[in-house]
Amino acid sequence: TAVHTPIHPGEKFRGKSGNGRFGDWVEEVDWSVGRVLDTLRELKLAENTLVMFSSDNGPWLIKGKDGGEAGPLRDGKGTTWEGGVREPTIACWPGRIKPGSVCDAIAGHIDFLPTFVRVAGGTVPTDRKIDGRDISPLLFGQTKESLHEARYYYKGYKLEAVRVGPWKLALGPQGENRGTGGKSSDASAPGVRLYNLDAEIEERTNVAAEHPDVVKRLQVLAAQMAADIGDGAPGPGVRPAGEVQNPTLLFSSDAPEKARK
Secondary structure, three states: OOOOOOOOOOOOOOOOOOOHHHHHHHHHHHHHHHHHHHHHHHOOOHHHOOEEEOOOOOOOHHHHHHOOOOOOOOOOOOOOOHHHHOOOOEEEOOOOOOOOOOOOOOOOHHHHHHHHHHHOOOOOOOOOOOOOOOOHHHHOOOOOOOOOOOEEEEEOOEEEEEEEOOEEEEOOOOOOEOOOOEOOHHHHOOOOEEEEOOOOOOOOOOOOOOOHHHHHHHHHHHHHHHHHHOOOOOOOOOOOOOOOOOOOOOOOOOHHHHHHO
C-alpha cells in the first residue's frame, strides 16, 4: 500500500529525504525492497528468482504533495492520460536480465501471469482466453517490440483511447485535468484526438488531421475491442466474476479478543 495516502513514513525515515513526508516514505519503501533483495542473496536464491517492481496507477494529484507527480506525463490517477496509467517497471534476475538494460515496449500487469508461468517451466492454459502475453523476450533482451498488437485504455467499461507504437487515439472526452484547478478544453472536446507520444509525450497537440490513415487504423482496432469486451457496458467477451460458494476464512485469530479480556 505504500506509497499511498495517508502518508505514514516510519520514525527512522521521517524528515530524512529532504522531499517531505512523501519522499520519506519513498526512501522507506526503497529500504524495505532492499531488505527483500538482501534476503534473496543471503539465502542463495537471487540467481533463481525473478523480481518485478511496479505500480498500479499514476499520482493522486488531488492529494497535492502527498499524491506524487508524473513529471512530463499528462494528468494522473483516475484518468486515461499517460500520467494516469503509464508506470515504470523494474525487473531483476541476476544472470538472466542484463544489468542496466532498458526497454520501452508496451506491456502491462496482465502480462505477469503468463510470464511467471513460462519462466517457471509451466504452460499457460489453452481452454480459456488469457489477456496477457509472455514478456520474457522483452526482459531477456531478445526483442524490443511489444508482444501486444495494441494497448487499450479503459475507464471502467468505457473505452477512452487506443495506442499502437507512438500513436495514441483518444476516442472522446477524457475529463478534467485533476489537481490543476479546472477543466481542459481539449480533454472535454467531442470527436477523436491523435497524439504522437514519441514526438510529444505531454499529449497536447492533436495531429489527427495530418494523419487520417492512422486515425482510421486505430478506430478499427477500437471497434473490434469494443465489440468484444464492451464500450460503456460489458461486452460478450467479459468473463463473469469468479465466486466461491459458502466461503470460509483461510486464517483467523482471536488474539486481539484475548488481549482485550
